[in-house]
Structure formats: structure tokens, C-alpha cells
Amino acid sequence: MKIYGVAILGGCFLVGQLIGDQLGSFLGIDGNVGGVGFGMLFLILVSTWMKRKKLLTTEPEKGILFWSAMYIPVVIAMSATQNVKAALSGGWVALLVGIIGTSMSFACVPIIAKIGKKKKEKTEETIDAQWI
Amino acid sequence: MDLALKIIDKNALIFSFLFVGLIIYCSFWISKKFTNNKIPGSAIAIASGLFLAYLGDKKGIADIPVFAGMAFFGGAMMRDFSIVATAMGADFNEIKQAGLAGLVSLTFGVVFSFLVGGSIGYLMGYTDAVSFATIGAGACTFIVGPITGAALGASSEIIAISIAIGVIKTILVTIGTPILAKKIGLNNPHTAMVYGGIIGTTSGVAAGLAAVDERLVPYGSLTATFYTGLGCLICPSILYYLLTFIL
Numbered sequence: 253m254k255i256y257g258v259a260i261l262g263g264c265f266l267v268g269q270l271i272g273d274q275l276g277s278f279l280g281i282d283g284n285v286g287g288v289g290f291g292m293l294f295l296i297l298v299s300t301w302m303k304r305k306k307l308l309t310t311e312p313e314k315g316i317l318f319w320s321a322m323y324i325p326v327v328i329a330m331s332a333t334q335n336v337k338a339a340l341s342g343g344w345v346a347l348l349v350g351i352i353g354t355s356m357s358f359a360c361v362p363i364i365a366k367i368g369k370k371k372k373e374k375t376e377e378t379i380d381a382q383w384i
Numbered sequence: 385m386d387l388a389l390k391i392i393d394k395n396a397l398i399f400s401f402l403f404v405g406l407i408i409y410c411s412f413w414i415s416k417k418f419t420n421n422k423i424p425g426s427a428i429a430i431a432s433g434l435f436l437a438y439l440g441d442k443k444g445i446a447d448i449p450v451f452a453g454m455a456f457f458g459g460a461m462m463r464d465f466s467i468v469a470t471a472m473g474a475d476f477n478e479i480k481q482a483g484l485a486g487l488v489s490l491t492f493g494v495v496f497s498f499l500v501g502g503s504i505g506y507l508m509g510y511t512d513a514v515s516f517a518t519i520g521a522g523a524c525t526f527i528v529g530p531i532t533g534a535a536l537g538a539s540s541e542i543i544a545i546s547i548a549i550g551v552i553k554t555i556l557v558t559i560g561t562p563i564l565a566k567k568i569g570l571n572n573p574h575t576a577m578v579y580g581g582i583i584g585t586t587s588g589v590a591a592g593l594a595a596v597d598e599r600l601v602p603y604g605s606l607t608a609t610f611y612t613g614l615g616c617l618i619c620p621s622i623l624y625y626l627l628t629f630i631l
Contacts, residue, residue, distance in 0.1 A: 289617025292471035319469035329458030331433035333444035335540035350552030
């Protein structure tokens with residue numbers, strides 16, 4: 253039954269929202285803080301646990317995957333209902349942040365990748381050393 | 385015609401399903417026909433969504449009565465619900481396999497984009513903490529931006545800017561990845577994982593890696609899957625909280 257999956261998703265979502273609201277009032281922010289993130293964490297934990305216990309079968313999973321597939325359409329509908337007229341007054345901000353931010357992120361890839369690889373090479377060296 | 389309008393009016397949400405479906409169909413057709421899939425269909429669809437919003441006013445296209453259902457379809461509840469669903473398929477064991485490099489790149493990627501994006505916004509006059517956080521979050525992905533903005537009560541204007549930033553990023557990543565792949569050494573699973581963690585925009589990463597080497601797609605997507613979740617978790621909470629001390 254697909255609805256079981258949707259129900260699990262709904263449960264994780266609501267618990268996440270509850271924690272997000274609590275964290276929001278704890279931090280003194282009027283609103284939900286990280287509720288979506290917590291909901292995601294719960295869904296990962298619950299679905300992993302249920303799969304291990306063989307409680308989550310393909311059918312309920314399809315119910316969750318349907319909503320997962322709906323996120324791009326929802327984001328499209330969301331972008332179509334934004335106050336774009338007002339945003340255009342700050343159009344340069346979007347363009348500059350997009351271009352500079354993305355380029356700088358690209359530049360960081362080889363740097364971070366090096367850190368990880370050095371460690372790998374080191375272990376290889378130590379292995380080599382042991383062999384010698 | 386009047387009858388058709390009446391039916392659409394009565395079934396506004398259902399009509400929005402049809403309408404968004406048509407937008408996506410056209411966008412993927414344009415993507416294939418005119419850009420050889422270089423610009424992903426979803427990026428074109430989101431961009432055309434922003435363009436359509438221009439036809440309306442404060443609530444975008446939903447201000448036009450026929451498209452009123454778009455406000456619910458793209459509203460906060462549907463948005464958050466579907467985004468939580470995307471966490472499905474991510475596995476804690478996979479996090480372990482992604483390893484330290486993936487974790488470092490994920491955390492670094494979110495914080496770095498947040499700071500760079502927010503700082504540029506700050507220099508251009510968006511100096512309050514909420515705008516800094518929303519623009520910075522938009523530099524993460526087009527999902528983290530509006531989620532952060534909604535959580536912090538940012539104006540629709542700032543939220544739209546953050547979505548625009550995320551869309552521009554997705555397009556740049558998709559086009560730029562095959563061009564820059566050699567320069568950044570993107571030809572192995574290890575770098576692909578780091579790349580996915582730093583860049584983060586799932587559709588851009590998947591499309592970009594597919595253009596470089598299809599075998600690298602799962603490695604990059606693996607870390608990128610967690611990027612939006614991590615961003616949604618820390619941008620409106622820890623990072624915003626730290627910001628309020630500075631700004």
C-alpha cells in the first residue's frame with residue numbers, strides 16, 4: 253500500500269516541523285528553524301531502520317518516491333509564484349552572487365580533493381614502507 | 385470559453401498540475417532541441433517559472449485568477465513535504481562510505497557558499513542578517529535559499545533573488561562542469577565526491593557529471609544529495625545564529 257509510505261513521510265515531516273518550531277522558539281526566532289532538515293534526517297533514519305528490519309517494501313517506498321519526484325514541479329510552481337517584479341530591482345545581486353559564488357566553489361574542488369588524496373597517498377606510502 | 389474558465393476556477397489546484405506539467409514538457413523539449421541537454425530541462429523550467437511570475441505581481445502568476453492554484457502547489461506546505469521526501473534513498477551506510485573527504489567538502493561547501501554569497505549581497509546593500517542569510521543560502525541551492533528565507537521571515541523579494549541565484553548556479557554548473565573538469569582534476573570517484581559536496585546543486589551536479597563521465601555520476605550525486613539537507617539544517621539555524629552576533 254503506497255499510502256503507508258506517504259504516512260511515514262508525513263510522520264517524519266511533522267516530527268521535523270515540531271522540532272524545528274521548538275528550536276525556533278528556543279533561539280528566539282519567530283518561525284521554523286531547520287524543520288525540513290530534521291524531517292529529512294528522520295526519514296533517512298526511519299527508512300534505513302525499516303529496510304533493515306524488512307518492514308519497508310517496494311510499494312510503500314513508491315509512495316515516498318512519488319513525492320520525492322514532485323519536488324522539481326513544486327519548486328517550479330514556487331518560482332512562478334514569487335514576487336519577481338520586486339526581485340528584478342536586485343537583479344545584479346543574483347547574477348553576481350551566482351557567477352562569483354559558483355566560480356569560487358569550482359576553484360575550491362581541487363584544493364579540498366588534494367587534502368583527502370594526500371591522506372590516501374600517505375597510507376599507501378606507509379603500506380609501501382611496511383612492504384620494504 | 386466561459387465554461388472552461390469556470391471549471392478551471394473550481395479546480396484551480398488540478399489545473400496547476402496540468403500547467404506545471406506543460407511547462408516541464410516544453411522546457412525539456414527546449415533543453416534537448418536547442419541546447420543538446422547542456423542546460424538541464426529543470427533549470428529551464430524553473431527559469432521560465434520566474435519569468436511567468438513576472439506576469440503577475442506580489443504572488444507572481446497566482447495573481448492571475450486562472451493560475452490561482454499555483455499558489456497552493458508551490459506553497460510552503462507542498463514545498464517542504466516534497467523536499468523531505470527527497471531524503472529517501474540516502475543511507476547512513478552510504479554516508480560512511482562517502483568518508484571524511486565527503487563530509488569535509490559538504491560542510492565546507494555549504495559554509496563557503498553561504499559566506500561568499502551573503503558577503504556579495506552585503507556589499508551590494510543587503511546588510512541585515514536575514515537578507516545575508518537568505519542570499520547566502522541561495523548561493524547554496526535554489527531550495528536552501530527559499531527555505532532559509534521562509535524560516536527567517538525574509539521578504540518575497542529577497543526569496544526571489546535567492547531562487548534566482550540558485551537557478552543561475554545550476555545552469556553554470558551544468559555548462560561549466562565539462563569545460564572545467566580537466567582543470568579541477570575531475571576524472572576519479574574521489575574528486576567527484578568532493579565536487580558533489582562543494583557544488584551541491586543536485587540537478588546541476590548530476591547533469592554536469594553525466595557530460596564528463598557517466599560513471600562519476602553516482603559519486604557526485606551521493607554527496608550532493610546531502611548538501612541541500614545540510615544547508616536547510618544549518619543555514620537558518622547555526623549559521624544565522626552566528627550571523628546575528630556579527631551583523
